[in-house]
Amino acid sequence: MWKILIPKKIAYGENAAKEFDYPENALIITTTESKIYEKWIEYMGIKNYHIYDKVTPDPAIETIETIKKEFDGKNVSCYIGLGGGSSLDVCKYLSKMTGVPKILIPTTFGTGAEMTTYAVISFDHKKRLLQDEAFLADAAVIDPYFLPGTPFNIMRNSACDAAAQASEGYDSKLGNPLTKLFCKEAFDILEDAIINDKPELLPYGAMLSGIGFGNSSTTLGHALSYVFSNEGVPHGYSLSSCTTVAHKFNNSTYYERFKKISQKLKFEPLKLNQSLDAAADVIMPDRGHLDNNPKEVTKQDIIECLDEIVNSNPLA
Numbered sequence: 594m595w596k597i598l599i600p601k602k603i604a605y606g607e608n609a610a611k612e613f614d615y616p617e618n619a620l621i622i623t624t625t626e627s628k629i630y631e632k633w634i635e636y637m638g639i640k641n642y643h644i645y646d647k648v649t650p651d652p653a654i655e656t657i658e659t660i661k662k663e664f665d666g667k668n669v670s671c672y673i674g675l676g677g678g679s680s681l682d683v684c685k686y687l688s689k690m691t692g693v694p695k696i697l698i699p700t701t702f703g704t705g706a707e708m709t710t711y712a713v714i715s716f717d718h719k720k721r722l723l724q725d726e727a728f729l730a731d732a733a734v735i736d737p738y739f740l741p742g743t744p745f746n747i748m749r750n751s752a753c754d755a756a757a758q759a760s761e762g763y764d765s766k767l768g769n770p771l772t773k774l775f776c777k778e779a780f781d782i783l784e785d786a787i788i789n790d791k792p793e794l795l796p797y798g799a800m801l802s803g804i805g806f807g808n809s810s811t812t813l814g815h816a817l818s819y820v821f822s823n824e825g826v827p828h829g830y831s832l833s834s835c836t837t838v839a840h841k842f843n844n845s846t847y848y849e850r851f852k853k854i855s856q857k858l859k860f861e862p863l864k865l866n867q868s869l870d871a872a873a874d875v876i877m878p879d880r881g882h883l884d885n886n887p888k889e890v891t892k893q894d895i896i897e898c899l900d901e902i903v904n905s906n907p908l909a
């Protein structure tokens with residue numbers, strides 16, 4: 594038996610965010626500044642709304658509790674998450690707490706968070722990956738309108754994340770014929786977008802990647818990447834080397850193709866401040882990723898992967 598969970602409603606394409614019917618008295622939750630989101634909201638034609646614009650990257654549970662208190666008794670009809678992964682994650686958690694429905698609208702295209710039952714929230718300054726069916730969007734709206742103007746660095750990190758998620762998701766032990774269908778199609782589209790300079794394809798590829806990996810899992814590449822994220826390397830950036838080396842370890846059919854994508858996006862090799870042994874001790878308890886890896890992974894394997902990441906250039 595296998596099952597797939599996707600948002601109740603998915604609106605995709607040019608003008609999707611403009612033509613979508615938004616209820617009145619919604620609370621818009623965003624990570625951006627007013628001069629940007631005011632333009633977005635005007636495009637979307639949302640009327641009579643509340644706004645919370647103080648969400649920061651790596652959102653903490655305290656932020657969510659603040660929003661809940663601030664808008665208690667204001668009869669909010671729904672939450673609209675508008676922005677990067679952080680604002681969508683805040684909406685997901687808040688909606689689970691209050692039961693208020695949520696519309697998720699990504700403005701950077703990579704995590705596929707609008708499609709998944711995952712949310713990353715910090716508790717006591719530690720990021721936790723949570724999964725709950727209640728995190729699933731009531732509606733997801735994907736509109737390439739938000740793409741132009743995205744800085745190259747954000748764009749390439751997001752694209753690399755989407756490609757890593759699609760290919761790790763394809764190989765995941767939790768995969769099934771339907772997740773493989775989504776992951777395979779996602780990777781083909783993302784590869785075409787990156788290698789042949791067609792950024793307009795990224796939103797669609799990231800969306801399919803979200804459905805695919807969101808219903809299977811990411812694996813060794815993501816497990817390795819978190820020790821680099823903990824030292825401040827952006828998520829997508831750390832995946833360029835980590836997922837390449839993980840695909841090589843797993844004999845993945847995506848090894849060469851993923852490496853080419855990372856080369857095209859001009860990622861540099863990674864450095865690690867802590868010892869490989871200490872880093873392996875941080876990675877080993879990450880069973881959520883390691884147990885779903887197609888091949889069994891020992892601590893020694895992790896040390897060897899990390900060694901290859903930092904002491905040779907896996908992208909050369």
Ligand SMILES: [Zn+2]
Pocket residue numbers: 704754758811815828
């Ligand atoms: Zn990721």
